[in-house]
Amino acid sequence: MTPRRLLVKVCGITRQVDAEACVRHGADLVGFIFHPASPRFIEPGNAAQIDTGRALRVGVFVEQDAAEVRDIMDRARLDYAQLAGEHDPQCCRAVGPGRVIRVFRPQRHADVAGLAAEMAQYAQCMTMALLDAGTAGGGHGRTLDFAALSTLRAPVPWLLAGGLSPRTLPEALRLVAPDGFDLNSGLESAPGIKDETLVREAIRLIRTFDETNDPRADAPRGSGGCIG
Numbered sequence: 001m002t003p004r005r006l007l008v009k010v011c012g013i014t015r016q017v018d019a020e021a022c023v024r025h026g027a028d029l030v031g032f033i034f035h036p037a038s039p040r041f042i043e044p045g046n047a048a049q050i051d052t053g054r055a056l057r058v059g060v061f062v063e064q065d066a067a068e069v070r071d072i073m074d075r076a077r078l079d080y081a082q083l084a085g086e087h088d089p090q091c092c093r094a095v096g097p098g099r100v101i102r103v104f105r106p107q108r109h110a111d112v113a114g115l116a117a118e119m120a121q122y123a124q125c126m127t128m129a130l131l132d133a134g135t136a137g138g139g140h141g142r143t144l145d146f147a148a149l150s151t152l153r154a155p156v157p158w159l160l161a162g163g164l165s166p167r168t169l170p171e172a173l174r175l176v177a178p179d180g181f182d183l184n185s186g187l188e189s190a191p192g193i194k195d196e197t198l199v200r201e202a203i204r205l206i207r208t209f210d211e212t213n214d215p216r217a218d219a220p221r222g223s224g225g226c227i228g
């Protein structure tokens with residue numbers, strides 16, 4: 001059986017040079033933020049100009065409805081919409097279940113069972129989930145309780161997000177079993193500006209884990225599913 005490879009998404013890309021560094025060091029997905037209040041906001045037309053090579057392109061949306069999301073997906077040449085607001089299952093279906101990465105907030109729930117129950121409501125209308133810290137927004141640089149997530153069984157593949165960096169990844173890799181990781185402010189020198197040294201080191205840690213440290217290398221991770 002082929003060992004599974006963790007997905008790596010680097011979010012908050014605003015510059016061609018950063019997209020190239022992410023791809024060169026092995027990112028699978030890159031994210032663009034279309035929330036105007038974010039310091040990482042990028043206009044759809046500018047995102048369209050950024051060449052991401054073989055990396056899949058994700059747009060992050062907070063307040064846009066399905067029609068706006070679909071329009072920006074076309075204009076920015078996106079593969080996936082990361083729905084980080086109060087987007088309900090109907091909205092996810094209107095965007096297209098095969099294109100939706102739905103964000104969930106473990107800190108809104110008393111326990112993992114509550115989180116899993118909310119995720120189950122979206123099982124048929126998302127292709128992947130992303131678990132982020134805080135109760136709204138994103139890019140805060142705060143981590144989740146990794147140990148509390150160690151027992152999560154998700155209905156679809158899922159990414160762990162929130163405050164991940166070369167400093168915090170070792171503990172996340174040890175305690176949690178997602179299908180991949182989403183990294184953002186932990187790889188920046190300033191909001192929207194990635195530091196290539198941090199990008200390289202974070203992805204190196206994940207790929208080293210892929211190759212050497214996963215005792216379940218022949219077993220499904222997280223949900224046991226895959227995307228793409």
Ligand SMILES: O=C(O)c1ccccc1NCC(=O)[C@H](O)[C@H](O)COP(=O)(O)O
Nearest residue numbers: 011038137138139140141162163184185
């Ligand atoms: O990054 C932002 O500025 C942002 C603003 C509003 C909504 C979402 C946003 N980011 C989405 C992401 O997927 C981030 O990568 C995720 O929140 C983790 O960020 P960080 O804690 O900085 O690693």
